[in-house]
Amino acid sequence: MSRYIIKQTSLLIPTLREAPAEAEARSHQLLLRAGFIRQLAAGIYSYLPLGWRVLRRIQTIVREEMDQAGFQELHLPAMQPAELWERSGRYGAYGAELIRLQDRHEREFVLGPTHEEVITALAASEVNTYRKLPLRLYQIQTKFRDERRPRFGLLRGREFLMKDAYSFDRSWEELDRTYQAVRDAYRRIFTRCGLKFSMVEAEAGAIGGEGETHEFMAPAEIGEDTIVSCMACGYAANLEKAAAAAGERAADEAESQAPAIEKVATPNTRTIEEVSAFLGVPSSHILKTMIYMADDKPVAAVVRGDHEVNENKLAAAIGCVTLELADPQEVLKVTGAPHGYAGPVGLDIPVYLDRDAVLHGGAAAGAGEEHAHVRNVVPFRDFQPAHIGDYRSVQEGDRCPNCGETLHFAKGIEVGHVFKLGTKYSSVLDAGYTDEAGREQTMIMGCYGIGVSRLLSAVAEQSPAEQGMCWPLGIAPYSVHLIPVSAQDPEQAAVVDQIAKELARQGVECLVDDREERPGVKFKDADLIGLPLRIVVGKRAGEGVVEWTDRRAGGRTEVAWQEAARLAA
Numbered sequence: 001m002s003r004y005i006i007k008q009t010s011l012l013i014p015t016l017r018e019a020p021a022e023a024e025a026r027s028h029q030l031l032l033r034a035g036f037i038r039q040l041a042a043g044i045y046s047y048l049p050l051g052w053r054v055l056r057r058i059q060t061i062v063r064e065e066m067d068q069a070g071f072q073e074l075h076l077p078a079m080q081p082a083e084l085w086e087r088s089g090r091y092g093a094y095g096a097e098l099i100r101l102q103d104r105h106e107r108e109f110v111l112g113p114t115h116e117e118v119i120t121a122l123a124a125s126e127v128n129t130y131r132k133l134p135l136r137l138y139q140i141q142t143k144f145r146d147e148r149r150p151r152f153g154l155l156r157g158r159e160f161l162m163k164d165a166y167s168f169d170r171s172w173e174e175l176d177r178t179y180q181a182v183r184d185a186y187r188r189i190f191t192r193c194g195l196k197f198s199m200v201e202a203e204a205g206a207i208g209g210e211g212e213t214h215e216f217m218a219p220a221e222i223g224e225d226t227i228v229s230c231m232a233c234g235y236a237a238n239l240e241k242a243a244a245a246a247g248e249r250a251a252d253e254a255e256s257q258a259p260a261i262e263k264v265a266t267p268n269t270r271t272i273e274e275v276s277a278f279l280g281v282p283s284s285h286i287l288k289t290m291i292y293m294a295d296d297k298p299v300a301a302v303v304r305g306d307h308e309v310n311e312n313k314l315a316a317a318i319g320c321v322t323l324e325l326a327d328p329q330e331v332l333k334v335t336g337a338p339h340g341y342a343g344p345v346g347l348d349i350p351v352y353l354d355r356d357a358v359l360h361g362g363a364a365a366g367a368g369e370e371h372a373h374v375r376n377v378v379p380f381r382d383f384q385p386a387h388i389g390d391y392r393s394v395q396e397g398d399r400c401p402n403c404g405e406t407l408h409f410a411k412g413i414e415v416g417h418v419f420k421l422g423t424k425y426s427s428v429l430d431a432g433y434t435d436e437a438g439r440e441q442t443m444i445m446g447c448y449g450i451g452v453s454r455l456l457s458a459v460a461e462q463s464p465a466e467q468g469m470c471w472p473l474g475i476a477p478y479s480v481h482l483i484p485v486s487a488q489d490p491e492q493a494a495v496v497d498q499i500a501k502e503l504a505r506q507g508v509e510c511l512v513d514d515r516e517e518r519p520g521v522k523f524k525d526a527d528l529i530g531l532p533l534r535i536v537v538g539k540r541a542g543e544g545v546v547e548w549t550d551r552r553a554g555g556r557t558e559v560a561w562q563e564a565a566r567l568a569a
């Protein structure tokens with residue numbers, strides 16, 4: 001039998017009649033029921049043959065487009081010495097998501113959640129002259145992140161497949177061109193995978209960096225991110241970025257009127273990464289707290305990420321909230337009302353302070369407890385990461401930054417992320433080179449991820465609910481499902497054989513359901529497996545007539561078998 005024709009009796013496709021109770025997301029249910037994946041432990045999955053075929057097809061597309069964009073594939077170790085992570089400063093900063101282990105000599109290692117350290121160290125040791133730059137590298141690798149809440153099947157795993165790419169350029173202009181080439185490649189990749197997606201402006205999270213960053217979002221209800229967009233002018237950003245942008249604009253307006261705020265306390269000394277690790281939420285969602293005096297009242301201003309912000313601007317942009325300093329034994333939830341200086345920005349910000357932060361702020365403010373009012377104390381054990389999502393300074397229906405039209409909110413799944421890193425890693429890991437004039441320079445880096453296994457789930461999540469799964473042709477495990485209603489019927493078998501040979505001749509991948517099952521069982525399984533094209537050979541086989549369905553469009557038609565084979569090609 002040709003490699004293009006596969007008999008279903010020879011495959012491991014353990015379909016399930018019922019959706020397992022633990023699967024909340026539609027894609028998770030579909031993948032389990034269709035026998036594409038099985039869970040080994042929370043957030044850790046086996047890819048069964050059909051699921052792996054889809055992943056391989058996605059990987060092929062990723063490889064073709066990354067190669068096209070001038071990137072070379074390599075493969076880096078998953079097991080990495082902790083020492084390297086100490087050098088970049090991320091060994092502590094990455095927090096509980098980083099999986100740490102020891103070898104038999106008690107040397108510390110990590111399982112790579114990402115590979116900036118390894119690749120930058122490689123570039124540092126192997127490249128030292130401008131003549132070898134720009135350098136563009138990528139890999140497709142298993143990543144390990146001990147996610148606080150692995151869920152939704154492959155959407156948030158603890159072990160998952162990522163394509164990660166890294167660029168080393170000689171100037172920011174050169175990086176701009178690389179960045180553009182990657183974004184173009186990403187558009188082609190997601191389009192070929194049959195995904196609906198949009199590219200949004202984003203804010204740098206734990207990976208950080210000096211330059212701009214964009215996320216590729218697949219709109220889906222289950223998505224954990226919010227896409228803020230304007231139909232009129234095409235503006236699109238994630239919620240955090242849109243909130244920050246709205247804050248900055250409001251600040252520009254308010255700054256001229258706002259009285260100066262006297263800063264009396266130093267910012268608390270926790271880094272954003274420490275707070276991120278402590279709370280177990282992405283650092284992009286953490287608000288740094290600072291304490292100010294304004295009109296004799298202590299107020300807390302809050303800033304997202306590690307941006308440099310003018311403090312008046314900050315207070316006006318992010319809003320000032322009355323600071324609650326309570327029993328320092330408790331971790332506080334402080335819900336603030338917008339302070340007068342918040343200007344046009346209406347806010348309801350939950351601020352989470354741990355004990356140290358409270359003590360530090362209070363002490364530095366000078367008896368901070370005395371003039372603080374306590375409200376809404378929530379012990380730390382009741383803290384839910386979801387509360388962080390309450391932080392919004394942009395609301396659905398607000399006007400848009402560019403054109404003044406109404407902003408639209410939608411849920412999205414982050415399938416890709418591109419960053420201009422600049423010299424964040426190359427400076428600390430000594431990735432330098434000598435330029436044309438013989439001067440020492442630091443490489444300008446970018447990094448670019450695609451969640452390969454998440455992408456598979458995102459596609460499933462977007463498939464229309466009415467018709468069961470229907471894989472886009474570009475990534476389907478096979479293109480055609482060829483189903484004899486009765487496998488033993490000699491007339492049907494003969495027609496199936498003719499069609500299969502013709503499809504094999506044309507190089508079309510075809511799955512033949514040669515099982516001796518009842519038709520109902522076969523069709524139920526076929527709907528679960530979700531191949532986009534279907535040919536059913538039934539009672540009119542004697543006349544050479546079969547039933548043809550392009551499941552992407554729906555509807556069935558009876559056609560001569562030759563016509564069905566032609567349509568499938």
Ligand code: ATP
Pocket residue numbers: 114145147154155156157158160161162205207282414415416417449450451452453454
């Ligand atoms: P998220 O915000 O969903 O936690 P991230 O911003 O932490 O993702 P990146 O560090 O940007 O992720 O990694 C690049 C890509 O890897 C992401 O865009 C996403 O598609 C994928 N990815 C990240 N974490 C996971 C995960 N736990 N399971 C599956 N895919 C993931």
Ligand code: MG
Pocket residue numbers: 282
């Ligand atoms: Mg994450």
Ligand code: MG
Pocket residue numbers: 205282414
């Ligand atoms: Mg993210």
Ligand code: MG
Pocket residue numbers: 205414417
């Ligand atoms: Mg990201």
